[in-house]
Structures are given as C-alpha cells and as structure tokens.
Amino acid sequence: xxxxxxxxxxxxxxxxxxxxxxxxxxxxxxxxxxxxxxxxxxxxxxxxxxxxxxxxxxxxxxxxxxxxxxxxxxxxxxxxxxxxxxxxxxxxxxxxxxxxxxxxxxxxxxxxxxxxxxxxxxxxxxxxxxxxxxxxxxxxxxxxxxxxxxxxxxxxxxxxxxxxxxxxxxxxxxxxxxxxxxxxxxxxxxxxxxxxxxxxxxxxxxxxxxxxxxxxxxxxxxxxxxxxxxxxxxxxxxxxxxxxxxxxxxxxxxxxxxxxxxxxxxxxxxxxxxxxxxxxxxxxxxxxxxxxxxxxxxxxxxxxxxxxxxxxxxxxxxxxxxxxxxxxxxxxxxxxxxxxxxxxxxxxxxxxxxxxxxxxxxxx
Numbered sequence: 243x244x245x246x247x248x249x250x251x252x253x254x255x256x257x258x259x260x261x262x263x264x265x266x267x268x269x270x271x272x273x274x275x276x277x278x279x280x281x282x283x284x285x286x287x288x289x290x291x292x293x294x295x296x297x298x299x300x301x302x303x304x305x306x307x308x309x310x311x312x313x314x315x316x317x318x319x320x321x322x323x324x325x326x327x328x329x330x331x332x333x334x335x336x337x338x339x340x341x342x343x344x345x346x347x348x349x350x351x352x353x354x355x356x357x358x359x360x361x362x363x364x365x366x367x368x369x370x371x372x373x374x375x376x377x378x379x380x381x382x383x384x385x386x387x388x389x390x391x392x393x394x395x396x397x398x399x400x401x402x403x404x405x406x407x408x409x410x411x412x413x414x415x416x417x418x419x420x421x422x423x424x425x426x427x428x429x430x431x432x433x434x435x436x437x438x439x440x441x442x443x444x445x446x447x448x449x450x451x452x453x454x455x456x457x458x459x460x461x462x463x464x465x466x467x468x469x470x471x472x473x474x475x476x477x478x479x480x481x482x483x484x485x486x487x488x489x490x491x492x493x494x495x496x497x498x499x500x501x502x503x504x505x506x507x508x509x510x511x512x513x514x515x516x517x518x519x520x521x522x523x524x525x526x527x528x529x530x531x532x533x534x535x536x537x538x539x540x541x542x543x544x545x546x547x548x549x550x551x552x553x554x555x556x557x558x559x560x561x562x563x564x565x566x567x568x569x570x571x572x573x574x575x576x577x578x579x580x581x582x583x584x585x586x587x588x589x590x591x592x593x594x595x596x597x598x599x600x601x602x603x604x605x606x
Contacts, residue, residue, distance in 0.1 A: 247563050248311065250276035250336075251292075252303045252327055253318035254284040256409060257341050261370065262316050263292045265559035268552075272563045278306045303327050307334040314566060317341060320409075320416040321423065325350035328365065332357045337364040339562055343427040343586065344579040346418035351583040352604055355576045366562055366572035367579035369431040371505045373554035373561070375539045376522040377432060380507075383516065383524070384436045390513030392437045393486065397429035398503035398518075399493040404462040405454075405475070406495070412470045420473030422449065423586055426493030428505040431574075431582050433489055436507055440581045441484040446598045447589030449474040453496040461496070479589040491589070580604070 249272055251258055266272050274292050277285040278300040289297040300306040307315075307330055315331040317324055317340040325345040328338045338358075344367045345351040358365035371377055383389060399421065406424070410416040417423060434440055453459065454471035476494035483489070506518035514526035522537040552560070558573075565572045588599040 245271075246273045247271055247313050247566050248273055248275045249314045249316060250274075250278065250306055250309075250312045251285075251288060251316050251318060252278045252306065252331075253320075253341075254279040254288040255318065257368075258288065258316070258318035261368070261555045262318055262339075262341070262559070263288060265553070265555045266316075266563075267292055268556055269560050269563050271567055272559070275312050276300065276306055276309060278303050304330070307331060307336070310334070313337060314339065314563075320413075321346050321418050322416045325354050328354050329357045332361045332363040332365065335361070335363065337566055339366050339368060341368040342431070342579075343367070343418075343423050344576070344583045346423075348580075348584045348587045348604075351580045355580050358576055364566060364572060365576040366565075366574045367576065368558065369428060369574045369579065370554045370558040371428050371432055372435060372573060373557040376518055376537070377554075379537060379539060380509075380516055380518075380522060381436055384438070384509070388514055388524075389509055389511030389516060392439075392509050392511040393488065394510040395433050395437060395487070395489045396508040397426070397433040397489060397491040398506040398508070399425040399429040399491075400497060400499060400502050401425070401462075401495050401504060402499060402502050403460050403496050405459075405466050405471075407461070407463045407466045412466065412473055414472040417473060419449075419586070419590060420475060420477070421493040421495040422474065422477035422479075422491075422589060424493075424495075425504055426477060426479075426491055427582055427586060429493070429507065430489075430491055430585060431579070432505060433491075433507045433509075434578065434581060436509055437487065437489075439483050439485065439487055440578055441603060442481055442581065442585050442588075442601045443484045444482045444598050444600050445479060445585055445588035445592055447477065447479040447592035449477040449590065449593040451475060453498075459496070474593075477589060477593070479585070479592075481585055491585075 276298045277289045279285040282301040285299045314337045454475040455468045475496040479491040481489040508517040
C-alpha cells in the first residue's frame with residue numbers, strides 16, 4: 243500500500259456529495275483520484291471540488307476500473323447497480339465501500355460476499371449509523387452483557403412525511419423498494435449488530451401503498467408525483483431468530499403518526515432494556531426498584547469522541563481507510579450486511595405472498 247490510499251468514486255450524486263466525498267476529504271491518509279458518473283458533468287464537478295490535481299473523470303465505470311491507478315472504489319450509485327459495480331471492482335483488485343443497502347436481492351449480496359472472499363479484497367457497506375455516539379455506547383453495553391440476553395427488539399425507521407422526491411428513490415426498478423430498503427435497512431442493521439444475532443429463522447411482512455397516490459401531499463421535500471411513486475410508502479416486518487428472539491421492524495416515508503423515529507433501536511434483555519427514544523436510555527431493576535438512566539453522551543464519553551467533532555460519516559470513512567492501511571476488518575462486515583438484505587427481501591416476498599418466509603443460513 244502506498245503512503246496514501248487512492249480512492250475512486252463511482253456515482254457522484256446526492257450520497258457521494260452529502261456523505262462520502264466530504265468525509266473522505268477529512269481523512270489525511272486518503273486522496274480522491276478518480277470520479278465516475280453517467281452524467282459526466284457531475285463527475286467533473288466532484289473532481290474539481292474534491293479531487294487531487296490531475297484527477298481523472300469517467301462516464302463509464304468499466305473504463306475507470308481499467309485505469310488501475312487507485313486502490314479503493316466507493317460505490318455510490320442506485321441500488322440496482324451496487325452488486326454489479328462492487329463485484330467488478332473487487333475482480334479488478336480494488337477494495338470496495340458500497341453504500342447501503344448492500345444490494346437489491348439476496349442473490350446479489352451473496353455474490354458480493356463470495357467475490358470478496360475469493361479475491362481477498364475488502365468489502366464494507368455504508369451503515370454509518372453504527373458510528374454515532376449513542377450506537378457505539380449501547381453496543382459496548384451489549385458486548386459487556388449489561389442487558390443480558392436480548393430476546394425482543396424493535397427497529398425504528400418512521401418518518402411522518404419525508405418522502406425523498408429526487409433521484410431514483412421512487413423507482414422500484416432501480417431501488418428495489420421504498421422506505422424499507424432505504425431507511426429500514428439502517429434500523430435493522432443497528433438492531434442485529436446490538437444483538438450480535440445474524441441467524442434469522444422466519445419473516446412475516448407487510449407493505450402499504452396507502453398515501454403515495456395523494457395529489458399535492460404535504461411533504462418535507464415538496465409534494466411527490468403520484469405517477470412516479472412506484473414503491474411502498476410504509477413497510478413492517480416480524481422477524482423470529484433461530485434462538486427464539488423476536489425483532490419488529492417498522493419503516494415509513496409517509497405515515498399518519500406522531501411517533502417518529504429514524505435509525506433507532508429498542509432492546510429488551512433479561513438483565514436490562516435500552517432505547518434511543520429520548521436520547522440513549524437504559525432501564526432495569528436494582529434492589530427491587532425500577533430505574534431509568536439517561537446516558538450523557540457529551541464529548542469524552544464515547545470511544546472515538548474524546549473532544550472530537552467528527553460526525554458518524556467522518557468516523558466511518560476514517561475507520562474504513564485505516565482498515566485498509568492496517569489490514570484489519572472494517573466495522574461493518576459483508577456477511578452481516580448480507581443478513582440485512584436477506585431479511586429485507588423476505589419482508590417484501592412475504593408481503594407479496596401473504597405467507598411467512600423461512601430462511602436458511604447461507605454462510606456457515
């Protein structure tokens with residue numbers, strides 16, 4: 243590995259500009275040397291703002307991969323091309339950071355994991371919510387056993403009216419779904435990670451298209467076009483694990499509710515419980531009395547946050563680059579992200595068939 247980790251960005255749209263490129267620009271050991279987008283003007287703009295002198299610009303990712311003057315590819319394209327580009331990049335000898343969700347389908351996600359194993363290239367998925375101070379602290383408590391056996395959990399991804407109306411978010415063909423695969427994926431990843439449980443047994447799911455056809459609807463990002471709203475507006479899943487644990491997953495972009503939470507978890511264990519409803523709260527019983535504790539997550543209280551102003555996306559980028567330099571495992575392992583995709587696909591399948599979907603372990 244050279245002194246600098248050379249990064250290529252494939253897809254220079256919203257998530258690249260809002261997260262990947264700004265965070266990578268703060269990592270001293272990284273430099274962005276190539277940019278690709280089917281709308282080449284976006285790649286040119288990104289190169290001018292974030293690239294090193296002489297950064298290269300492409301409109302075809304295959305031409306970019308043939309270049310070879312970089313070490314890492316960040317895949318920031320619509321969900322339908324995550325697997326295709328990630329697999330091609332690993333085959334070309336590049337490490338890959340793929341934005342969430344891992345892929346549209348379980349089969350695509352499986353191929354991504356297997357390609358990483360076969361080629362020896364690192365693969366991670368952009369579940370940046372793991373790097374929040376509340377997430378990091380709660381995970382440490384779970385690891386230490388403070389909650390005991392976590393046997394019931396809720397994964398929260400509920401918006402009242404915040405339907406993304408730009409890009410391809412409403413296009414089922416390119417995205418694979420709506421709020422479930424977009425924000426539900428973050429909540430489910432957090433939940434599985436906290437529980438350290440990646441063995442789902444059965445899934446029962448429902449999806450709804452109840453509000454997406456409303457004209458001139460109130461929405462944080464402006465009214466959507468009902469004709470283009472081809473994905474669900476809300477989705478829910480009931481997941482049982484091999485060890486008997488239960489997870490309830492709730493997701494929506496548009497739902498008539500005041501109970502709004504996004505990328506949060508609630509956990510119930512044999513020793514204590516925890517939730518992120520009003521900050522990070524721990525609840526339990528001590529000396530025959532019930533208690534609730536709200537954790538102070540100010541600077542200095544959480545790993546990586548000792549007075550730092552890094553965002554979760556900044557920490558994600560730094561930890562990823564350091565894992566390449568030091569040849570260590572990234573925090574988000576591809577096998578874990580695979581299970582997230584497996585469960586999401588099962589929820590969609592169950593919603594279509596009206597039947598429970600039983601899952602088999604793919605990776606021993």
